[in-house]
Amino acid sequence: MEAIKDKKNLQVVINAGWCKSCGICIDLCPKGALGRDNRDKAVWQYPDKCIRCGLCELRCPDLAITLQEAEEEE
Amino acid sequence: MPVKRYLRQRFFPQLWCAGCGHGQIMASLIRAIEELGLQKNNVVVVSGIGCSSRMPGYLDFHTLHTLHGRALAFATGVKMGRPELNVIVPMGDGDASAIGGNHLIHAARRNINITAIVMNNNIYGMTGGQSSPTTPVAAKSTTAPLGNIDPAFDLVELAKGAGASFVARSTTYHSKEMQNMFVKAINHKGFSFVEVLTQCPTYYGRKNEGVSPTEMMKKFATTTTSIGSPKKKENPELIERGVFVDQERTEYASSYCEMINQMRKQK
Ligand SMILES: Cc1ncc(C[n+]2csc(CCOP(=O)(O)OP(=O)(O)O)c2C)c(N)n1
Ligand code: SF4
Ligand code: SF4
Numbered sequence: 194m195e196a197i198k199d200k201k202n203l204q205v206v207i208n209a210g211w212c213k214s215c216g217i218c219i220d221l222c223p224k225g226a227l228g229r230d231n232r233d234k235a236v237w238q239y240p241d242k243c244i245r246c247g248l249c250e251l252r253c254p255d256l257a258i259t260l261q262e263a264e265e266e267e
Numbered sequence: 268m269p270v271k272r273y274l275r276q277r278f279f280p281q282l283w284c285a286g287c288g289h290g291q292i293m294a295s296l297i298r299a300i301e302e303l304g305l306q307k308n309n310v311v312v313v314s315g316i317g318c319s320s321r322m323p324g325y326l327d328f329h330t331l332h333t334l335h336g337r338a339l340a341f342a343t344g345v346k347m348g349r350p351e352l353n354v355i356v357p358m359g360d361g362d363a364s365a366i367g368g369n370h371l372i373h374a375a376r377r378n379i380n381i382t383a384i385v386m387n388n389n390i391y392g393m394t395g396g397q398s399s400p401t402t403p404v405a406a407k408s409t410t411a412p413l414g415n416i417d418p419a420f421d422l423v424e425l426a427k428g429a430g431a432s433f434v435a436r437s438t439t440y441h442s443k444e445m446q447n448m449f450v451k452a453i454n455h456k457g458f459s460f461v462e463v464l465t466q467c468p469t470y471y472g473r474k475n476e477g478v479s480p481t482e483m484m485k486k487f488a489t490t491t492t493s494i495g496s497p498k499k500k501e502n503p504e505l506i507e508r509g510v511f512v513d514q515e516r517t518e519y520a521s522s523y524c525e526m527i528n529q530m531r532k533q534k
């Protein structure tokens with residue numbers, strides 16, 4: 194629960210190997226925090242705009258997005 | 268949310284097309300199972316054949332990938348043999364309401380404690396976009412290039428009429444709502460039926476709307492409304508979302524167990 198309190202600590206991690214460039218997360222992000230790379234794969238382009246609402250994680254059909262603690266990252 | 272814990276990661280990236288709603292339904296189902304705290308070993312997922320029916324292949328539970336339309340028949344066998352297990356049956360609209368329509372109505376009539384999920388994309392996705400019993404009138408498909416003239420089934424009404432004791436509907440746009448409905452449906456003791464409106468961008472989308480997967484999803488936000496919302500009165504065309512039926516009724520596997528116990532006593 195501590196982690197939820199400090200949402201800024203969460204990072205939006207996108208698994209490019211599973212992302213199919215459908216655009217759903219990018220189009221439906223309420224803050225326009227996601228962008229595309231040169232293969233149209235989603236990237237967390239504007240972390241400053243991101244409110245860590247988790248909608249992108251909930252809606253990704255390919256289970257490619259995870260909101261996780263910064264230190265959890267491999 | 269540790270979704271990955273429930274996946275057979277060796278089969279990823281999964282085979283569904285980019286933007287296919289079936290993956291979103293799988294994700295909400297996993298979150299519902301996580302929320303309920305079910306042990307992996309106590310969950311059985313049974314499917315037929317179709318794009319939707321690929322789901323059990325990706326899930327790290329006990330899984331059965333059976334015959335087109337027959338998932339509920341196999342699931343009935345599992346439930347009768349091991350009534351303590353949670354049996355979940357994801358089906359396509361064709362799978363559940365065309366070839367498998369009889370299994371569906373009789374599973375509902377028996378009120379067997381199974382959770383049936385219909386992933387309704389209004390088309391036969393896997394075989395190339397033929398009309399299904401839920402393809403809307405005037406919509407185009409491979410078998411109705413000039414527009415479909417068959418009236419569509421309302422699957423919620425069908426399940427209600429057949430006697431399902433839990434009936435609900437949601438969409439891929441409403442991820443959290445869908446998850447909540449799965450939680451309720453799995454908890455329900457009796458036959459539970461959840462219809463999820465979902466997008467097949469490759470066949471339904473390309474033949475009809477010609478829009479992106481996102482636009483198809485957004486349509487679920489504008490063409491549906493919660494049960495009892497005043498919007499429905501203004502626009503009767505809106506499709507209702509929510510829980511339509513939630514009743515207690517004698518459950519089939521328990522009646523069977525009771526009968527066995529009675530017979531044992533008589534010996
Ligand atoms: C007995 C039998 N009849 C027909 C088929 C061919 N078939 C495979 S999937 C399918 C329909 C798929 O549509 P749906 O159930 O809506 O699932 P979706 O692919 O749209 O998720 C059909 C007709 C089959 N595999 N077995
Ligand atoms: S929703 Fe998922 S698959 Fe689609 S672009 Fe975003 S990360 Fe990629
Ligand atoms: S967490 Fe919310 S705000 Fe941040 S990228 Fe995802 S959808 Fe956008």
Ligand code: SF4
Binds near residue numbers: 282283288318467470
């Ligand atoms: S054909 Fe349609 S239902 Fe099948 S995986 Fe592709 S988008 Fe999904």
Ligand SMILES: [Mg+2]
Binds near residue numbers: 361389
């Ligand atoms: Mg279908």
